[in-house]
Amino acid sequence: MSVENNAKSDTRPVYKATTFQHTSKSNNKKRAWKSLKQIISAERTLPWPEDYVHYSSINAPPSFKPAEKFSDLSGLAAPYTDPQTRLRFANKEEYATLIGLPMDITAGYLALRGASSIVG
Amino acid sequence: MDILEFKDLKPVPDIIYDYNESYNGIPVIIDNGSYHCRVGWLNQNEPSLIFRNLIAKPRKERIKKDCPEGSQTPQLQVGNDIVNIEAVRFQLKTQFDRNVVTHFEAQEHLFDYTFTHLGINTEKCVPHPVVITEALLNPNSSRQLMSELLFECYGIPSLAYGIDTLFAYHFTHNKPDENALIVSLGYHTIEIIPVLNNCTIFVNARRINTGGYHVISFLHRILQLKYPAHANAITLSRAEELLHSICAVAIDYKEELLRWTDTEYYENNIKRIQLPYSVASTSALTVEQQKERKRELAKRLAEINARKREERLAEDEEKLNQLLTIQEMIDVDDDDVDVIDKVLTDHQIKNVEDLHKNINLLHSRIERTKEKIVAANNVEEITVDEPTPAKQTKFNKMVFENEKAMHVFLQNVKKMRQDILNKKSARKQRRQDMAKRRTAAGQERMRIISQLARKEKGHDDFGLRDEDWDIYKTISREGGDSDSEAENDKLMELDDIIRAHEPSEADESLTPGESYQLHIGIERYRGPELLFKPYMMGSSEAGLTEVIGYVLSLFNAKDQLKLAANVVLTGGLANLSGLRERIQSDLISIRPFKSYLHVGIISNPSLSAWYGMKKWIKSADLKKHFVTRQEYDECGSEYFKVHIASNLYVPSPRGHIIDICD
Numbered sequence: 001m002s003v004e005n006n007a008k009s010d011t012r013p014v015y016k017a018t019t020f021q022h023t024s025k026s027n028n029k030k031r032a033w034k035s036l037k038q039i040i041s042a043e044r045t046l047p048w049p050e051d052y053v054h055y056s057s058i059n060a061p062p063s064f065k066p067a068e069k070f071s072d073l074s075g076l077a078a079p080y081t082d083p084q085t086r087l088r089f090a091n092k093e094e095y096a097t098l099i100g101l102p103m104d105i106t107a108g109y110l111a112l113r114g115a116s117s118i119v120g
Numbered sequence: 121m122d123i124l125e126f127k128d129l130k131p132v133p134d135i136i137y138d139y140n141e142s143y144n145g146i147p148v149i150i151d152n153g154s155y156h157c158r159v160g161w162l163n164q165n166e167p168s169l170i171f172r173n174l175i176a177k178p179r180k181e182r183i184k185k186d187c188p189e190g191s192q193t194p195q196l197q198v199g200n201d202i203v204n205i206e207a208v209r210f211q212l213k214t215q216f217d218r219n220v221v222t223h224f225e226a227q228e229h230l231f232d233y234t235f236t237h238l239g240i241n242t243e244k245c246v247p248h249p250v251v252i253t254e255a256l257l258n259p260n261s262s263r264q265l266m267s268e269l270l271f272e273c274y275g276i277p278s279l280a281y282g283i284d285t286l287f288a289y290h291f292t293h294n295k296p297d298e299n300a301l302i303v304s305l306g307y308h309t310i311e312i313i314p315v316l317n318n319c320t321i322f323v324n325a326r327r328i329n330t331g332g333y334h335v336i337s338f339l340h341r342i343l344q345l346k347y348p349a350h351a352n353a354i355t356l357s358r359a360e361e362l363l364h365s366i367c368a369v370a371i372d373y374k375e376e377l378l379r380w381t382d383t384e385y386y387e388n389n390i391k392r393i394q395l396p397y398s399v400a401s402t403s404a405l406t407v408e409q410q411k412e413r414k415r416e417l418a419k420r421l422a423e424i425n426a427r428k429r430e431e432r433l434a435e436d437e438e439k440l441n442q443l444l445t446i447q448e449m450i451d452v453d454d455d456d457v458d459v460i461d462k463v464l465t466d467h468q469i470k471n472v473e474d475l476h477k478n479i480n481l482l483h484s485r486i487e488r489t490k491e492k493i494v495a496a497n498n499v500e501e502i503t504v505d506e507p508t509p510a511k512q513t514k515f516n517k518m519v520f521e522n523e524k525a526m527h528v529f530l531q532n533v534k535k536m537r538q539d540i541l542n543k544k545s546a547r548k549q550r551r552q553d554m555a556k557r558r559t560a561a562g563q564e565r566m567r568i569i570s571q572l573a574r575k576e577k578g579h580d581d582f583g584l585r586d587e588d589w590d591i592y593k594t595i596s597r598e599g600g601d602s603d604s605e606a607e608n609d610k611l612m613e614l615d616d617i618i619r620a621h622e623p624s625e626a627d628e629s630l631t632p633g634e635s636y637q638l639h640i641g642i643e644r645y646r647g648p649e650l651l652f653k654p655y656m657m658g659s660s661e662a663g664l665t666e667v668i669g670y671v672l673s674l675f676n677a678k679d680q681l682k683l684a685a686n687v688v689l690t691g692g693l694a695n696l697s698g699l700r701e702r703i704q705s706d707l708i709s710i711r712p713f714k715s716y717l718h719v720g721i722i723s724n725p726s727l728s729a730w731y732g733m734k735k736w737i738k739s740a741d742l743k744k745h746f747v748t749r750q751e752y753d754e755c756g757s758e759y760f761k762v763h764i765a766s767n768l769y770v771p772s773p774r775g776h777i778i779d780i781c782d
Contacts, residue, residue, distance in 0.1 A: 013236050015246050020273035022224055022265070033224065036217035039259050047773045053322045055220070055257045058311075060328040061670055063662040067655040073346075075646040076377050084555065099552070108345045112338070114658015 072109040073098065086110060123392045123637065124366070126358050131200040134169055139239030145277075147249040147737055148238065151284055151730045154216040155307035155332065155692060157199070158730045159234050162737055167730050169237055171199030173216065175229050176208035198233040206355045218308045218329065219255040224265050231274060245275030249746055251733050253284040256311050256325060260772045264758040271752050278746035279760070285313060286320060286765035287732030288690050291739075293722050299682040303668065303703070305693035305725075307332045310651065310664060312671050314683055322768060324674040326667050330654045332693050336360045338657055339367070339647035347638060353395045354638070362640065363647060366391050369698035370645040371705055373652070380642050390641045397636040426496055433489045440482040442467065443475060450475075530621055537614040540607055565595050648696055652706075665706040672711075684711055687719040694725040736765060 012018070034042070040056045048054075071078035071090040078088035082098055085106040089095050098106075110116040143161060151158040153173065160167035176197040202208060215226035240246055250270055254263060263281065270276050285304040290296050298318045304311040310328040314321045340359035344351045370376035379385050446463055450472060469475050553561035568591060582588050650656050652663040662670065668687070672680045684707065689700060704719040711717055722728050745763050752759065762769050 013232055013240075015235055015240050015242055015244065015274065016232070017244060017273050017275055020269075022228075022269070033222055036220050036222055039220075039222065039261055043259050043261070049770065051323075052770050053257055053768070055255070055259050058257060058322070058325050058327050060326050060661040060667045062660045063655060063666060065662075065666065068653070070377075070646075070656065075342075075642040076381065077374065105345055105348060108341070112341050112345070112657065114655075 072113065086115065123394050125394045126361060126396070128358070128361070130203050131171070131205075133203065134171065134200045134237045136237050137168055137239040139241055143248070145248065147251060147742075148246075149730060149733045149737070150234065150250060150252040151733065152221070152253050153284060153307065153729070154214070154219050156726070157230065157234070158727065159238065160730065160734075161238075162734060167727070169199075169234065171233070172202070172205075173214055173230060174199065174202060174205075175213050175226055176202050176211045177213055178211055196229065198229055201233075205357055209356070216308070219306060220258060220262050221254075221266060222262060224269055227266070228269060228273065231269070235274065247275075247277060249278040249280070249742065250276050251280045251282065251737060253287070253729060253733070254281050254767065256283050256285070256313065256327065256767065257322060258767060260758045260770075263760065264756075267747075267752060267757045267760070271749055271757075276749075278742070278748045279752070280746045280763075281760045281767070282733065282736070282763065282765040283320075283767060284729035284732075285311060285690055286315075287736055288722055288725075288728035289315070289688060289732070290318075290765055291732035291735040292724075292728040293688060297686045299679075300686045300688050301668070301671070301683040302688050302690060303664075303694075305331065305651070305689065305691035305699075307692065308334075310667075310691075312667055314671060314675070316679060316682065318764060324671055326671050328651075328654065328661055328664065328667055330651060330657070330659060330661065332363070334654075334657060335647050335650050335693075336363055338650050339363060339643065342643055342646065343638060343640070346643075350395055350636070350638070353636075362393070364695075366640065367644050367647050367696065369648045369651075369696050369702045371698060371702050373645065373649050376645050377642065386641060390639050391644065393638040393640060394633060395636040395638065397633050422496065426493065429489055429493050429496070433486060433493070436482050436486050436489070440479065440486065443479050443482070447475060447479065526621065530618065533614050533617050537611065537618070540611050540614075543607075568595050648699070651693070652702075665703065665710070668703070668707065669710045681715060684715065684717050687717070688722055689719065690722040690725045690728060692726045694721050732765070736763075 040054070043054065044056065069078045069081075069088055070076065071094060072087045073094050074090060076090040078090045080090070080095070081088050082095065085098065085101070087098055087101075087106055087109055089098050107116060147162045149160055149162060149167070151167070155172065156170055157173045158167040159169040178195060197208065202212075205212070213223065213226050215221045215223045215230060217223070221227055235246055240248075252266070252270075254266070258281075267279060270279055285302055288304075289300060289302050298315070300315045302311075302313045302315060304313065308329070308331045310331055311325065312327075313325045336356060336359050339362060340354060340356050343354045343359065343362075347354065380389075446460075446467070449463070450460055464471070464475065469478060550561060553559040554565060556562050557566070572591065572595075646656075652665055654661050654663055661667075672683060675683065687703065687707070689703070693699070700719050700721055704717065707717055707719065724731070740763065745761050747755075747760055756771075758772060760766070760769055
């Protein structure tokens with residue numbers, strides 16, 4: 001511990017205050033910093049004035065248009081879906097490659113599209 | 121067709137600038153972006169430091185392993201110190217969560233880096249006012265800790281906050297109109313900020329949580345999935361390079377996709393990118409070399425063992441001699457008990473009997489070691505005499521009596537190979553059929569299962585014959601046998617034989633490195649398209665054009681006209697080719713017929729925020745816009761002064777200060 005302190009003070013730049021500690025960190029070094037999500041939810045519970053605009057209140061609205069379907073492999077417009085792997089494909093050549101793909105690749109494509117959840 | 125190569129640019133470590141009297145009290149300008157941080161003095165034209173807002177912190181266990189004495193302090197790399205970013209990819213940390221600073225220890229490291237490289241060497245304080253950017257509608261708790269850090273740790277005299285995008289628009293755009301719709305395309309977020317009469321309309325601003333970072337990782341992932349063999353060579357920094365070098369925004373994405381289905385267009389527009397590769401040495405040589413190396417290793421091991429044995433022998437003999445002299449001493453004169461006792465204890469021996477026992481033990485041990493040495497020498501001779509028999513010649517060319525015999529043999533080998541391949545594909549087909557319900561195979565399987573499940577009271581003779589159990593093989597999806605290891609081995613062996621006897625032309629026509637090329641076609645447009653279609657990566661948020669349309673719809677028709685007449689793009693991604701044209705054409709389609717519309721790009725979108733801040737300080741009244749240390753002490757750590765390019769100051773409700781830690 002003392003060794004660590006020595007090392008730290010050696011490298012500490014001269015212009016820094018020697019006593020400074022992050023106030024909210026002081027009691028326990030192991031505590032993690034709050035994530036943005038936690039900050040936002042904590043902030044929302046406070047009694048703000050009516051017209052206050054939060055960081056979270058300017059989130060973009062959800063899309064009102066239906067999502068277009070594109071082939072997972074090539075990116076072309078994809079009219080078909082393979083019922084087994086759930087991958088989308090544009091033509092029969094793509095289907096031929098698609099059925100030969102190993103599981104990790106098909107799962108990777110689905111995860112990238114955010115379609116890997118069983119429920120969705 | 122040219123073949124492009126990755127430049128893999130590495131950051132150059134920053135120098136430590138000179139610091140002297142002339143900098144007395146000159147403000148420091150920090151554009152703290154989630155991608156780059158740009159820092160400079162007010163009296164300079166360009167920022168002195170531009171670095172990635174990243175630190176690479178080696179993990180604790182790792183440090184212990186690397187330097188067990190703990191003498192070396194942990195090597196923390198900050199900003200441009202990180203020369204090879206891919207090497208430390210998993211240790212990277214940033215102070216940002218999205219575009220908000222949340223990790224203030226990391227921020228402290230980055231400020232240390234900043235002020236050290238500016239050359240500041242004053243005792244216990246940084247005697248310069250600081251202007252720093254923050255996120256649009258930055259949560260108070262984040263700002264509070266930032267002020268705390270700057271005032272209390274670095275002892276700065278005064279501080280001002282502002283929004284990078286607004287600095288850029290109000291102070292670097294030529295003739296900034298008082299009404300504008302600013303679109304800031306950042307690394308983590310895209311912000312759409314309406315400004316009316318030089319007033320930021322915060323209520324109607326919107327933020328899309330998709331940015332350059334997402335485009336880069338999307339591109340990275342689709343390329344990795346397209347080329348699984350090169351997954352490790354396709355790195356995030358290379359994806360980033362691709363985004364800036366060859367990617368573009370399609371003006372009409374659907375039309376662009378249609379064009380790519382044309383082979384001629386494909387051939388003309390595809391980009392070939394060469395990955396670094398090394399020419400692999402031919403396998404025939406390596407087999408020989410490997411054997412040679414193995415033999416050498418074995419030889420060396422044998423030598424080491426022999427040396428050890430010799431040493432042990434010498435040691436034992438020496439000890440035996442000593443003990444023998446002691447025995448002689450005892451034999452010669454029994455009188456001098458004291459001396460003998462002393463000598464015995466020196467050799468850790470209790471009494472004379474023990475001495476005899478030890479001597480016998482040593483005798484037998486020496487005997488054994490000698491035997492071993494002899495045996496080992498014999499073995500060595502054998503191995504040297506007989507260098508690796510039969511096995512080695514297996515794949516080497518067999519000798520045939522004539523051409524015809526070889527031909528027949530080859531034909532046979534090829535047939536065997538084809539048989540295995542056929543078996544494999546039949547199995548694959550069967551697996552596929554089994555998985556589907558409607559095929560004949562699938563229905564047959566269901567029939568058998570239902571028959572098995574049927575219970576008939578009285579006579580159940582299943583299992584009387586051994587063949588009964590085979591039914592389970594028939595109904596298993598694998599069809600009883602799967603691609604076995606032995607089969608794969610055999611296939612490889614056959615391939616080797618065929619290659620050895622008739623080298624095919626296909627192998628040689630392949631120029632070295634061609635298999636190390638990435639062909640990037642639609643991906644050039646597919647990556648940036650993510651900005652307009654975040655659902656391509658599973659986000660439910662609306663895309664860029666839709667949100668711009670949405671923001672406009674929040675205003676009355678008159679204000680909509682004012683805003684649409686001056687759409688300004690800023691942020692690092694604004695430079696993407698085709699982006700301005702795309703937004704323009706998309707907006708035309710959603711705006712009323714023939715209404716006026718203009719989309720422009722701010723000059724130098726990456727650095728404009730920094731230039732804007734510089735200009736702002738020059739025009740601003742320092743007293744009016746900077747919070748001094750005294751004001752900080754009086755008004756609390758979340759206090760700041762509002763100006764044209766800042767957020768709104770809304771103090772947190774009393775008694776509800778948020779702890780930013782868990």
